[in-house]
Amino acid sequence: MKKTENKLWILFRTMFLLSACTFGGGFVIVSLMKKKYVEELKWLDEEEMLDVTAITQSSPGPLPVNASVIIGYRTAGVVGSLAAVGGTILPPMVIISVISLFYQQFRTNPYIATALQVMRAGVAAVIFDVVINLAGNVVKTKRVLYIGMMIAAFIATYFLGVSAMLIILSCLGIGLVDLAFTIRKKKGTAA
Numbered sequence: 545m546k547k548t549e550n551k552l553w554i555l556f557r558t559m560f561l562l563s564a565c566t567f568g569g570g571f572v573i574v575s576l577m578k579k580k581y582v583e584e585l586k587w588l589d590e591e592e593m594l595d596v597t598a599i600t601q602s603s604p605g606p607l608p609v610n611a612s613v614i615i616g617y618r619t620a621g622v623v624g625s626l627a628a629v630g631g632t633i634l635p636p637m638v639i640i641s642v643i644s645l646f647y648q649q650f651r652t653n654p655y656i657a658t659a660l661q662v663m664r665a666g667v668a669a670v671i672f673d674v675v676i677n678l679a680g681n682v683v684k685t686k687r688v689l690y691i692g693m694m695i696a697a698f699i700a701t702y703f704l705g706v707s708a709m710l711i712i713l714s715c716l717g718i719g720l721v722d723l724a725f726t727i728r729k730k731k732g733t734a735a
Contacts, residue, residue, distance in 0.1 A: 551620050552627045554585070559612050559631030564639075566608070567663045573608040574600070575674040577615065587619050594681045602712045608632050689722060 558580055566573045574597050581587045588596070596618075600610035609632055616628030643650055650656050682694050693715055700706040 548620060548623075552623060555616055555620060555624055556627040556631040558585075559616075559628045560634060563608060563632045564635035567667055571607070571674045572667055572670045574611055575670055575677070577611055578677070581615060581619075588615065590681060592618070594678065597678065602716065689718070693718060 562573055562576050562580065566576060577596075578593045582590060582593050596611055596614050599614060600607045603610045609629060612628035612632040613625045616625035618624075620627065679694060682690050685691075697711045697715060700711055701708060
C-alpha cells in the first residue's frame with residue numbers, strides 16, 4: 545500500500561510540476577513527460593511513449609490531459625489516472641483563474657507582453673525537439689510504409705494545408721489495413 549501511495553504522489557507531483565512549468569501546448573509537455581517517465585523514472589519505454597503520443601493526438605480533448613490519463617493508468621491503474629489528471633489540470637486552472645481576474649492589467653502590461661514573446665522562442669525549440677525525436681522513432685522502425693506516411697503527412701499539412709484530423713484519420717485507416725495484412729500474413733505462415 546505504501547509503495548502505491550508513493551507512486552501516486554510521484555505521479556501527481558510530477559504532472560503538477562510539468563503542467564505548471566509548461567508553456568506552449570501539448571507537444572511541449574509530451575517532450576517533458578518523455579524525459580521524466582522514460583529517461584528518468586523508467587516507468588515507460590520509448591515505444592510506449594510514442595504510442596501515448598499517437599493516442600493523445602488522435603483523441604478528443606487536451607493533449608496533456610489525455611497523456612496523463614494513459615500514463616497514470618499504465619503506472620497505477622484508475623487511481624493513477626485520477627492522480628495524474630489532477631496534477632495536470634490544477635496548475636492551468638489556477639493560472640487561468642488568476643489571469644481572468646486581472647485580464648485588463650495583463651493585457652496592457654509591456655513586461656508581460658515581452659515575457660510571452662520570449663517564451664514563444666523556447667516553446668518553438670521544445671516543439672522542434674519533439675518533432676525530431678518522434679521522426680527519429682519512426683525512422684528507427686525501418687518500415688518504408690511508416691516513413692512514407694510521415695513524409696506524406698508532412699507534405700499534406702505544410703504545403704497543401706490538409707486538415708490534421710483528416711491526416712490522422714487517414715493514417716489510422718492505413719495503419720489498420722497494414723495490421724490486418726500483417727495478421728493475415730502471420731496466420732498464413734503459421735498454418
